[in-house]
Amino acid sequence: MDGKKKEMEKETENTCKRCKKSYTTSSNTSSSCRFHPSFFVCRRHDDQKRYYEMKPDDPPYAAKFYDCCGAEDPEAFGCTTSFHVSYDDD
Template sequence: MMECSEQDQKRKRVCRRCKAIYDPLANASDACRYHSSLFVSRRHDDQQRYYELKPDDPPYSAKFYDCCGAEDPYAPGCSTCFHVSYDDP
């Protein structure tokens, strides 16, 4: 197995969207998969979807990503783009 050079290691960045470590020279338009909105706990705006609530849950305790409606907090992102470093403006 080939080890990364010190220069390669210094070049690595952390994506502020998906938190992955990436090489800016290998960044691609679909490299970063992320949710464009937050995971929220409130009534869904469209009121068209119904969420499974546990018996002790208060009404409107629906939890989902506001961007795509995914109810699993670990659901893969619904958007793709280039990675964006914390060092980028």
């Protein structure tokens, strides 16, 4: 019975602190978690050739995008994949 108890403990669902999805230890692979390793920022982008969709109340010098990949949609799929990370992990 000890083996079964340990197996059940391994299958406890956790919540990933990066992508907020539920996962189990056995389903956690190197491509399970999709996230942005940087922040969604509002500032002038170094790439002056790129067009950014601006809102009417945005300052003319600001653009909103993920600093890691340039995605302009705050709901954009992450640009990086890795293992899920639990809130319990340090």
